[in-house]
Amino acid sequence: MSDAEAAVRVILERAAQRFQASRQELFVSMDRLFSFLMVGQWAFALVLAATVSPWAWAGKEKTVHPHVWAALVLGALLSSMPIALAWLRPGWVVTRHVIAAAQMLWSALLIHLSGGRIETHFHVFGSLGILAGYRDWPVLVTATLVVAVEHFIRGIAWPESVYGIVNPEWWRFLEHAFWVVFAVVFLGVLSRRGVREMQALAERGAELEALAEGEWRRTSVVERAAS
Amino acid sequence: MTVSEEMTPPPVTRVGQRFLVIALAVWVAALTGGFFALWRYKAAATDADAEPSARWPADSTLRPAAGRATLVLFAHPRCPCTHASVTELARLVERTNGSLAVRVAVVRPADVPADWDDTELVARAGAIPGATVSWDDEGVEAARFGASASGHALVYDREGRRIFSGGLTSSRGHEGESFGSKRILSMLTTGVADRADAPVFGCALAVAAMPAEEDTR
Numbered sequence: 001m002s003d004a005e006a007a008v009r010v011i012l013e014r015a016a017q018r019f020q021a022s023r024q025e026l027f028v029s030m031d032r033l034f035s036f037l038m039v040g041q042w043a044f045a046l047v048l049a050a051t052v053s054p055w056a057w058a059g060k061e062k063t064v065h066p067h068v069w070a071a072l073v074l075g076a077l078l079s080s081m082p083i084a085l086a087w088l089r090p091g092w093v094v095t096r097h098v099i100a101a102a103q104m105l106w107s108a109l110l111i112h113l114s115g116g117r118i119e120t121h122f123h124v125f126g127s128l129g130i131l132a133g134y135r136d137w138p139v140l141v142t143a144t145l146v147v148a149v150e151h152f153i154r155g156i157a158w159p160e161s162v163y164g165i166v167n168p169e170w171w172r173f174l175e176h177a178f179w180v181v182f183a184v185v186f187l188g189v190l191s192r193r194g195v196r197e198m199q200a201l202a203e204r205g206a207e208l209e210a211l212a213e214g215e216w217r218r219t220s221v222v223e224r225a226a227s
Numbered sequence: 228m229t230v231s232e233e234m235t236p237p238p239v240t241r242v243g244q245r246f247l248v249i250a251l252a253v254w255v256a257a258l259t260g261g262f263f264a265l266w267r268y269k270a271a272a273t274d275a276d277a278e279p280s281a282r283w284p285a286d287s288t289l290r291p292a293a294g295r296a297t298l299v300l301f302a303h304p305r306c307p308c309t310h311a312s313v314t315e316l317a318r319l320v321e322r323t324n325g326s327l328a329v330r331v332a333v334v335r336p337a338d339v340p341a342d343w344d345d346t347e348l349v350a351r352a353g354a355i356p357g358a359t360v361s362w363d364d365e366g367v368e369a370a371r372f373g374a375s376a377s378g379h380a381l382v383y384d385r386e387g388r389r390i391f392s393g394g395l396t397s398s399r400g401h402e403g404e405s406f407g408s409k410r411i412l413s414m415l416t417t418g419v420a421d422r423a424d425a426p427v428f429g430c431a432l433a434v435a436a437m438p439a440e441e442d443t444r
């Protein structure tokens with residue numbers, strides 16, 4: 001192996017290490033970011049339930065509305081696993097997929113708690129945008145699958161709650177999924193582009209590091225010769 | 228140790244791996260159960276205590292509109308589920324272009340404070356163009372019309388015959404398309420619909436007991 005080939009190999013190894021390090025750093029920081037978001041969403045759900053539907057009524061008798069229990073118990077359950085994994089196993093591949101699944105289920109829960117308000121459906125697309133911050137397209141696939149499965153099961157069990165009619169056409173499922181897929185495809189492309197940029201930066205960093213080391217060695221030799 | 232190694236979580240032991248798999252399985256099962264319970268609650272219609280009146284009750288203090296169909300919505304002023312019904316009613320009124328008169332009857336139980344029914348829901352119902360809000364003390368009108376749940380809408384044609392009875396939402400307190408609204412719209416525009424009813428999702432009303440002879444069906 002020539003000196004040039006050896007130098008290139010060293011630079012490539014360093015570039016790979018730099019890339020892995022920066023990617024892992026990104027995964028960890030995103031996991032931690034989502035752990036805070038999970039707490040925030042839980043607090044928001046509690047406020048939403050307490051504001052929109054605090055009581056269920058029968059005449060003048062009132063009881064705590066099931067939405068309050070859903071926000072309290074289901075919300076805590078939903079956030080618990082992502083938070084635990086984000087702090088105990090940050091950067092682990094399972095952690096970010098659990099977070100993606102939980103985030104999309106948070107959309108479903110918030111839509112229920114807000115009474116199906118159309119504005120709350122934007123949470124789905126906002127969540128996909130934040131998940132794209134991982135720059136890891138399989139995370140977006142997990143998120144899409146969770147939305148699709150939630151819609152599919154509910155569409156079979158209680159079609160009127162999803163489509164407003166009892167016997168929807170089979171393609172209504174695709175109509176609802178289309179906009180999510182539309183967003184995910186482009187976010188996935190942008191994620192891959194982001195990963196390539198990270199690779200390019202890692203390579204440049206490794207090259208600069210090697211150049212700086214070469215310069216140091218050369219200077220040291222000259223100085224040693226002068227002395 | 229490199230930065231990458233510092234960031235990478237330590238490898239999971241066999242015991243740890245088993246614990247994680249069990250914890251994840253329990254988490255998924257608990258979430259599935261929780262969401263199923265929520266969906267079931269949302270999809271459970273309120274049981275009707277009475278048969279809706281087939282004709283506009285002659286002794287009602289509510290007056291039907293002349294020359295067009297009239298919708299009567301019975302509302303519990305504090306029922307959170309009925310907010311979605313009022314939203315859907317507003318959308319329905321917008322789509323019917325004045326062919327539907329609207330009466331909203333706010334049911335007041337006995338022995339409640341004077342401001343008990345001074346709620347945002349009542350204000351929103353009153354803001355629907357052309358809607359008339361009236362107070363139904365102790366649910367006398369609700370009993371006459373045969374409504375026992377908040378969000379129950381009854382539509383009568385210009386001759387006073389009932390053409391629809393049911394809710395305006397697809398599930399409990401959930402906005403969006405519903406077959407109730409679609410059927411009313413179909414009845415008003417084409418004179419026919421696949422059904423003349425829809426499930427009602429709302430809080431139970433405090434309805435007065437009606438003497439049998441007052442039945443106007």
